Amino acid sequence: MNPLSNYAFLDESSKREIRRATLKAISIPGYQVPFASREMPIARGWGTGGLQLTLSLVGKGDRVKVIDQGADESVNAVNIKKLVSSTTGVEVTEFTASASLIQSRHRIPEEPLQADQILILQVPIPEPLRLYERSEAATRKLHSEKEYSGAYLILFEQIMRYGRVSTGADHPVMVNDRYVMAPSPIPRFDNPKMDSSDALILLGAGREKKIYAVPPHTRVVSLDFKDHPFEIESVEGRCCRLCGATGVYFDELQDNETGETFYQCNDTAHCLSLMNAEDGV
Amino acid sequence: MSDARAPGEDWVLRTNKLSKQFGDRCDLCRSVDPSVLERNFCPKCGTVYALRSVSFDLYRGEVLGIVGESGSGKSTILNCLYYDLEPTSGEVFVRDFEEGQTNIFSVSGQRRRHIRNHVLGKVYQNPVHGLRMRFSSLANIAEKLIAAGNRTVGDMEDRARNLLEHVNIPTFRMKEAPANFSGGMQQRVQIAKALSNNPPVLLLDEVTTGLDLSVQAKVLDLIKQIRRDFEISMLLVSHDLAVVRMLADRTIVMLNGTIVERGLTDQIMEDPQHAYTQELVYSLL
Ligand SMILES: Nc1ncnc2c1ncn2[C@@H]1O[C@H](COP(=O)(O)OP(=O)(O)OP(=O)(O)O)[C@@H](O)[C@H]1O
Ligand SMILES: [Mg+2]
Ligand SMILES: [Zn+2]
Numbered sequence: 204m205n206p207l208s209n210y211a212f213l214d215e216s217s218k219r220e221i222r223r224a225t226l227k228a229i230s231i232p233g234y235q236v237p238f239a240s241r242e243m244p245i246a247r248g249w250g251t252g253g254l255q256l257t258l259s260l261v262g263k264g265d266r267v268k269v270i271d272q273g274a275d276e277s278v279n280a281v282n283i284k285k286l287v288s289s290t291t292g293v294e295v296t297e298f299t300a301s302a303s304l305i306q307s308r309h310r311i312p313e314e315p316l317q318a319d320q321i322l323i324l325q326v327p328i329p330e331p332l333r334l335y336e337r338s339e340a341a342t343r344k345l346h347s348e349k350e351y352s353g354a355y356l357i358l359f360e361q362i363m364r365y366g367r368v369s370t371g372a373d374h375p376v377m378v379n380d381r382y383v384m385a386p387s388p389i390p391r392f393d394n395p396k397m398d399s400s401d402a403l404i405l406l407g408a409g410r411e412k413k414i415y416a417v418p419p420h421t422r423v424v425s426l427d428f429k430d431h432p433f434e435i436e437s438v439e440g441r442c443c444r445l446c447g448a449t450g451v452y453f454d455e456l457q458d459n460e461t462g463e464t465f466y467q468c469n470d471t472a473h474c475l476s477l478m479n480a481e482d483g484v
Numbered sequence: 485m486s487d488a489r490a491p492g493e494d495w496v497l498r499t500n501k502l503s504k505q506f507g508d509r510c511d512l513c514r515s516v517d518p519s520v521l522e523r524n525f526c527p528k529c530g531t532v533y534a535l536r537s538v539s540f541d542l543y544r545g546e547v548l549g550i551v552g553e554s555g556s557g558k559s560t561i562l563n564c565l566y567y568d569l570e571p572t573s574g575e576v577f578v579r580d581f582e583e584g585q586t587n588i589f590s591v592s593g594q595r596r597r598h599i600r601n602h603v604l605g606k607v608y609q610n611p612v613h614g615l616r617m618r619f620s621s622l623a624n625i626a627e628k629l630i631a632a633g634n635r636t637v638g639d640m641e642d643r644a645r646n647l648l649e650h651v652n653i654p655t656f657r658m659k660e661a662p663a664n665f666s667g668g669m670q671q672r673v674q675i676a677k678a679l680s681n682n683p684p685v686l687l688l689d690e691v692t693t694g695l696d697l698s699v700q701a702k703v704l705d706l707i708k709q710i711r712r713d714f715e716i717s718m719l720l721v722s723h724d725l726a727v728v729r730m731l732a733d734r735t736i737v738m739l740n741g742t743i744v745e746r747g748l749t750d751q752i753m754e755d756p757q758h759a760y761t762q763e764l765v766y767s768l769l
Contacts, residue, residue: 335616348593352631356616359630360623362637363659429636 211258212290217241221259221414225405228416233378234346235329240412244286249279250308251409253325257287257306260321266294268302273310273452273469280308297472309372311393313451313473316402318419324387326408329415331375331385332357351383354426362431374433377424378417386423392435392452397423443468446477495541495579496717497565497685502538502574504560504741507531524555524740534560535571536741542685544579547711547718549732549749551725551764556738558721559609562687565719566606567596578603580684601632605678609690611670614677617663621648621673624662628680647676650713651706668699672706679714686710686718692727704730725768729753737761 211218217239224238243251261267269284271277275297283306284295296302299314306323316322332342335353345353354375361369368374372388376397386394387406397404397417404417417423427433442449444465451473453466468474513526518536525532535557542548550558563569565576575587580603588599605628608614615624625644626634634640648658651672662670671691678686691707692700704727710716711731722728728735728749735752737745737760745758756762 348597350597350631352627355630355635356619356623356627359626359637359640360619363620363622363641430638 208290210291211261212244212286213241213255213258218259221255224414225256225259225416228405228414229403229418231382232418232421233376233382233384233415235413235415237412238414240409243409245279245282250283250306250325252407252411252414253306253308253323253409254283254286254407255409256323256405256407256414257283257304258290260323261287261291261293261304263291263293265303266296266301268296268299268305268472269307270305270310270312270470270472271308273454274471276471298476299470299472309388309390310452310470311389311396313448313468313470314476315396316400318401320402322400322402322404324389324404324406326385326387326406326413327410328373329385329406329408329411329413331383346382349381351377351426354383355428358426358428358431362428368427368431368433375426377426379421380424383426384415384417390436390452391425391433392438394423394425394433395435399423441466443474443477446474446481448474448477494544495584496544497542497579497719498577498584499541499561499565500539500575500577502535502561502564502576503533503572504535504557504564504569505531505533505572521740524557533741535564535574537574538738538741538743540736540743540746542717542719544684544717545715546733547720547731549728549735550719550721550738551728551735552723552738554723555740557741558723558738559689560741562606562689562719562721566604566687567600578685597631601628602681603683604685604687605681605683606687607671607674607678607689607691609693611662611667611674614674615662615670618661620659620661621653621665621676622658624673625677625680628677632681643680644676647679648673650679650710651676652702666699668695668703671695671703675703675706675710679710679716682714684715684717686716687721688718689721690723691720693722693724700727707731725764729768737764 224236228236267287269280271280288295299312304321308325330342332353334357336342358368372390373385374391375383376386378384399420401419403419406415425433441453444467448468452469454469456465509531510529512520512528552558564571577584581599622644625647626640629640662673692703720732732749735749736743739760745761756765
């Protein structure tokens with residue numbers, strides 16, 4: 204830890220400002236709160252929003268886990284972990300259950316989160332109506348009037364074009380029956396985990412300078428139509444080649460030699476803990 | 485009830501002393517004497533008096549033409565009626581909203597949206613304002629249905645296909661975005677969209693302006709056909725008296741934000757009273 208730099212990189216007033224925005228976000232579930240996003244020593248679009256949330260919250264007793272698309276070992280996740288631990292000295296972990304702060308890009312861990320954990324999701328595009336309305340002033344007005352025809356229109360258009368809702372990820376949700384929210388590019392598979400979550404979920408968009416939140420035990424409903432009900436990606440009949448898990452989100456891989464398709468847990472920490480349990484570790 | 489109503493009572497939309505200014509006004513133009521204005525603006529402060537106490541009724545099933553030169557305030561009327569602009573003063577009542585008892589400008593938010601989605605349909609002079617150019621034509625129609633609360637894709641697609649067929653958009657192009665269409669086709673998609681929720685009142689702003697003559701004729705035919713097929717009243721704005729003569733039962737003539745003449749279209753054509761109307765009519769002959 205460099206004694207000349209600030210604890211957790213950001214200066215105290217920046218952290219306070221971020222925490223104030225976070226508190227506001229928690230008190231208005233799903234509402235996008237603007238904040239003065241800072242320059243970060245990682246490239247924008249690589250989780251500067253999530254990182255600022257993490258840095259504003261991390262305290263001496265915390266244990267931090269960072270995942271990128273389910274993997275703790277990706278370059279991006281490792282860089283963020285390095286920055287956090289070198290500026291705070293706090294412990295990092297890969298075990299979901301023992302982390303108090305979990306910063307993630309594009310996934311919610313398989314292991315159900317607990318009341319004493321905080322999940323921080325990195326968000327590239329926080330505005331669920333952006334495809335429908337380019338102007339920020341106009342989308343703000345639509346949110347204030349709870350006018351969400353545009354969100355449904357985007358889904359309708361996908362059904363017209365592709366015969367089904369084609370949101371591979373970032374499928375819009377209604378939070379607390381009030382604000383429609385972009386859940387960040389998590390697969391639809393993870394959307395239900397947001398509903399009545401025991402853990403606090405925070406979402407940060409660095410480039411777009413927005414923070415929003417799903418407080419614990421908040422109702423989160425994925426938008427759909429009566430004749431096109433929301434469905435998660437089917438994982439039926441699949442199991443992890445390494446740990447044997449079923450009913451989790453998989454990466455689809457090809458065996459180089461046989462050319463055969465096989466599946467592997469996308470959440471590497473979960474996979475590892477299942478394998479360890481098997482081995483009696 | 486409707487049988488007992490006198491013919492003059494059977495209005496579907498009533499506009500009472502509608503006024504719209506652009507600007508802050510000054511001592512000179514605040515004086516009640518309208519002769520201080522130069523055309524429709526104040527020579528001292530530049531405030532534009534786009535509408536000055538405009539009142540008229542639209543009757544059930546009729547086409548009411550609004551004609552007048554550029555800048556006379558025609559679009560401003562429609563923009564106020566569709567909530568695209570907030571009038572400076574005046575009232576508007578629509579029969580299908582709270583029995584015509586409530587001024588539509590006295591309500592806010594959701595009730596305005598209800599009126600826009602259920603009671604009114606509008607076709608803009610420029611299709612860019614009425615359509616989402618990059619969404620499919622089907623989605624464009626569905627937008628109003630979704631806004632009105634429909635959440636069944638199958639229903640909405642059926643309705644959208646029917647309407648697009650009605651305005652002669654070929655089936656194989658319905659999934660295309662209006663951005664790819666000709667001006668005439670875009671106007672027809674707009675008309676289908678405006679009709680989507682079966683509104684009792686249709687607002688048409690210069691639907692044929694800027695189209696080739698042959699395309700104009702087709703759009704005018706379509707409006708005639710819609711009038712036959714749907715029980716709908718129309719406010720038809722045009723600077724072109726020929727268009728109004730072809731479609732409107734009654735006509736209002738606007739000049740500098742005021743109505744200078746009104747009556748049956750035939751009568752106005754045969755015996756125009758106001759000097760401005762005479763000029764318009766004679767130029768047509
Ligand atoms: N946003 C605005 N700000 C200032 N003045 C405006 C605005 N919109 C309209 N006006 C003025 O109000 C007057 C009426 O305009 P309006 O668009 O209603 O005319 P119009 O009869 O529809 O004309 P056209 O035939 O050219 O479409 C014009 O003098 C116009 O310049
Ligand atoms: Mg106009
Ligand atoms: Zn003045």
